[in-house]
Amino acid sequence: MKEEQRLLLLHSSSLFSPPQGVKLSYGTAGFRADASILKTTVHRVGILAALRSLKTQSAVGLMITASHNKVTDNGVKIVDPSGGMLTQEWEPFADQLANAQTPEAFLSLITEFVEKEKIPLDGVQSAEILLGRDTRPSGESLLEAAKQGISSILGAIALDLGILTTPQLHWMVRARNKGMKATEPAYFEQISNSFRCLVDLIPNETKSSKMDNTVVVDGADGVGGEKLEVLKTMLTSLVIEVRNTGKGGGILNDGVGADYVQKEKVVPRGFCSNDVGLRCASLDGDADRLVYFSVPTNSSRKIDLIDGDKILSFILTKKGTENLNNNSHARLGVIQTAYANGASTDYLKQLGLEVIFTPTGVKHLHEKAAQFDIGIYFEANGHGTILFSESWLSWLEARNNELGFASEGSEQQKAALRLLSVSKLINQAVGDALSCLLLVEVVLQHKGWSIHKWNELYQDLPSRQLKVKVVDRTAVATTNAETVAISPPGIQEAIDAETAKYPRGRCFIRPSGTEDVIRVYAEASTQEAADSLAGSVAKIVDRFLGFSSSQR
Numbered sequence: 307m308k309e310e311q312r313l314l315l316l317h318s319s320s321l322f323s324p325p326q327g328v329k330l331s332y333g334t335a336g337f338r339a340d341a342s343i344l345k346t347t348v349h350r351v352g353i354l355a356a357l358r359s360l361k362t363q364s365a366v367g368l369m370i371t372a373s374h375n376k377v378t379d380n381g382v383k384i385v386d387p388s389g390g391m392l393t394q395e396w397e398p399f400a401d402q403l404a405n406a407q408t409p410e411a412f413l414s415l416i417t418e419f420v421e422k423e424k425i426p427l428d429g430v431q432s433a434e435i436l437l438g439r440d441t442r443p444s445g446e447s448l449l450e451a452a453k454q455g456i457s458s459i460l461g462a463i464a465l466d467l468g469i470l471t472t473p474q475l476h477w478m479v480r481a482r483n484k485g486m487k488a489t490e491p492a493y494f495e496q497i498s499n500s501f502r503c504l505v506d507l508i509p510n511e512t513k514s515s516k517m518d519n520t521v522v523v524d525g526a527d528g529v530g531g532e533k534l535e536v537l538k539t540m541l542t543s544l545v546i547e548v549r550n551t552g553k554g555g556g557i558l559n560d561g562v563g564a565d566y567v568q569k570e571k572v573v574p575r576g577f578c579s580n581d582v583g584l585r586c587a588s589l590d591g592d593a594d595r596l597v598y599f600s601v602p603t604n605s606s607r608k609i610d611l612i613d614g615d616k617i618l619s620f621i622l623t624k625k626g627t628e629n630l631n632n633n634s635h636a637r638l639g640v641i642q643t644a645y646a647n648g649a650s651t652d653y654l655k656q657l658g659l660e661v662i663f664t665p666t667g668v669k670h671l672h673e674k675a676a677q678f679d680i681g682i683y684f685e686a687n688g689h690g691t692i693l694f695s696e697s698w699l700s701w702l703e704a705r706n707n708e709l710g711f712a713s714e715g716s717e718q719q720k721a722a723l724r725l726l727s728v729s730k731l732i733n734q735a736v737g738d739a740l741s742c743l744l745l746v747e748v749v750l751q752h753k754g755w756s757i758h759k760w761n762e763l764y765q766d767l768p769s770r771q772l773k774v775k776v777v778d779r780t781a782v783a784t785t786n787a788e789t790v791a792i793s794p795p796g797i798q799e800a801i802d803a804e805t806a807k808y809p810r811g812r813c814f815i816r817p818s819g820t821e822d823v824i825r826v827y828a829e830a831s832t833q834e835a836a837d838s839l840a841g842s843v844a845k846i847v848d849r850f851l852g853f854s855s856s857q858r
């Protein structure tokens with residue numbers, strides 16, 4: 307490393323000191339913590355992003371968001387050149403960098419890594435980092451820290467793209483590296499155009515059905531609501547009413563948003579019993595999750611929830627998957643996590659599909675989905691997308707041209723055109739609530755289905771999720787796609803013994819990667835049973851790891 311570069315890094319990192327007594331970890335989706343302690347971490351991630359860009363000789367992204375977490379939290383993550391999450395191979399290095407205690411220790415970690423990875427840190431090659439942030443008030447100053455980090459790498463350029471949804475930034479990084487326009491207007495144009503194509507391809511029989519084409523969306527008082535207000539003006543044949551746009555003084559994710567709606571199963575702020583019969587949807591704080599809901603008659607605050615599992619199950623109909631199999635021999639992959647409702651997995655298996663399970667977090671699901679011609683993944687919380695492999699898309703393009711030549715307007719050609727449009731509508735870089743919303747809406751219009759018909763696709767098994775605060779959540783280690791706890795010793799046996807008491811009981815625990823808690827998930831044949839199983843297992847967690855046990 308050049309002396310000039312060494313001094314620059316030393317000087318820059320001496321301006322930021324790491325928080326004391328905190329061990330930071332890259333986690334499920336980057337570093338997250340109370341925003342007040344994150345400046346140094348973000349500065350260091352700026353440097354890391356520049357190194358990643360130099361290593362890959364491509365543009366990378368840096369997003370400042372804490373998604374569904376409370377407004378006072380924030381976070382930072384890197385978007386790899388493909389538009390996906392930072393390669394998991396670099397996560398241990400990210401952890402080391404974030405936890406280095408002195409500028410000298412920080413510099414020596416970088417020197418060693420740059421040598422090992424053969425990163426051209428010579429000031430000749432340039433790095434390019436696209437920056438985005440959500441609407442959190444702490445975002446602006448954290449972004450400045452990221453810029454300072456980036457500017458301490460010679461020849462690195464930061465492009466500040468302002469306030470964006472997380473999926474928009476992922477989309478733009480991917481577009482940039484493919485030589486396409488990487489701007490917000492280009493993003494809106496692509497998704498609204500492909501939506502229009504799909505609407506044009508709706509069969510006449512259902513086009514004339516009396517389906518309500520209005521959807522009411524809870525924007526979580528975050529960036530998604532703001533962006534949806536722009537997108538909705540570019541659409542025909544769909545009316546979007548946005549509530550909780552962030553403009554009315556509501557607090558981000560506070561009693562609103564996809565995480566709240568999915569976990570609490572009650573109406574978000576801004577919705578009430580007058581909304582009976584409406585098709586409603588909810589985005590999370592950075593608009594990468596989408597769930598739907600409706601307000602049943604005579605409800606106090608309870609909702610009928612349509613989660614990510616039901617979005618996935620509804621997109622994959624029997625007829626559609628058979629057609630794919632027979633006409634294109636596409637290898638179809640369906641990916642879920644242990645949080646998927648058991649009834650959804652049963653439903654998908656009944657369609658003859660093989661379901662693959664990965665650990666929680668899009669980085670795992672996405673990686674698996676990318677191994678198929680068409681890989682579809684959703685987390686129960688509404689984060690998911692459909693990936694199309696480049697080679698299968700080329701085949702489809704050729705097939706479409708061939709069909710157009712032989713029999714323009716045939717059903718087969720329409721099917722090919724539909725899939726091509728879906729591949730442009732649905733974000734190929736990461737799960738995206740805005741593009742998913744448009745896909746769901748056009749599929750509903752295509753089928754002529756109401757939200758109630760959709761909800762009846764199968765009946766969810768009652769479930770309950772709880773969080774338990776413990777002394778050290780890293781004491782829990784899991785295996786088998788997080789369904790079995792291998793430490794602390796004896797805890798899994800205790801969970802199994804409890805679960806065995808409940809018909810259709812299923813329960814697992816894992817440390818959250820975004821919050822300082824252990825998550826408990828329980829499913830059973832009745833809501834009371836699911837609540838009781840989750841409660842008993844939460845007590846087991848507390849007994850093995852809780853504050854009370856630490857005092858003993």
Ligand SMILES: CC(=O)N[C@H]1[C@@H](OP(=O)(O)O)O[C@H](CO)[C@@H](O)[C@@H]1O
Pocket residue numbers: 334335373645666667668685687689817818819820821825
């Ligand atoms: C149970 C749950 O919903 N977990 C979420 C949550 O991760 P945790 O590691 O469970 O905190 O946030 C992740 C990022 O948004 C998301 O990918 C994941 O599904």
Ligand SMILES: [Mg+2]
Pocket residue numbers: 373374590591592593594595
């Ligand atoms: Mg999110």
